[in-house]
Amino acid sequence: MPLNLSGRGDSAAKTIVHHLAKLGDDVATRVRGKDGDPDARRSLIVGRGADEVRAVWSDPVRLGRIMAEPYTGHPSTWTAEITEADGEEVRFRARSGQTEPLHADGVVSFGPAQQDLGTTVTLQLRVEGPDLAAGATAAKALRRAKALIETGEIPTLAHNVSARHATTGQEA
Numbered sequence: 001m002p003l004n005l006s007g008r009g010d011s012a013a014k015t016i017v018h019h020l021a022k023l024g025d026d027v028a029t030r031v032r033g034k035d036g037d038p039d040a041r042r043s044l045i046v047g048r049g050a051d052e053v054r055a056v057w058s059d060p061v062r063l064g065r066i067m068a069e070p071y072t073g074h075p076s077t078w079t080a081e082i083t084e085a086d087g088e089e090v091r092f093r094a095r096s097g098q099t100e101p102l103h104a105d106g107v108v109s110f111g112p113a114q115q116d117l118g119t120t121v122t123l124q125l126r127v128e129g130p131d132l133a134a135g136a137t138a139a140k141a142l143r144r145a146k147a148l149i150e151t152g153e154i155p156t157l158a159h160n161v162s163a164r165h166a167t168t169g170q171e172a
């Protein structure tokens with residue numbers, strides 16, 4: 001429904017435009033962070049000990065599997081490189097194997113979860129791409145890592161005969 005400002009003068013229109021611009025700035029600040037940084041920071045509790053969690057995030061092959069699908073939304077191949085690892089955190093760089101490669105730089109830190117529920121994993125991720133991509137990618141990567149650590153596999157519909165065409169990238 002269009003906004004009708006007839007008879008209200010230019011001041012009403014200017015006020016609305018001002019408030020919309022302010023709202024846009026607020027949303028951009030929430031997406032990018034107060035310092036304009038497009039990093040995303042997400043945390044999740046994994047029901048395993050810190051050593052087991054750290055071992056998964058420190059393995060470039062498993063890290064590549066964790067990062068494989070979150071950004072593109074369909075199966076892809078990513079290579080991961082551990083740039084630095086110590087007892088407190090793991091720093092990595094991941095790159096997709098697509099014709100136009102995507103890059104992600106991340107830092108994963110580990111801490112005890114409340115009430116001995118396992119390990120709190122915090123992922124700070126910078127993804128080359130749209131501002132919202134980093135947050136969505138970080139959240140999905142954490143969920144995939146949690147599944148891999150707790151169950152030994154990452155959930156997928158790739159081999160499900162009833163999977164939708166858009167999900168698997170295969171012909172129906």
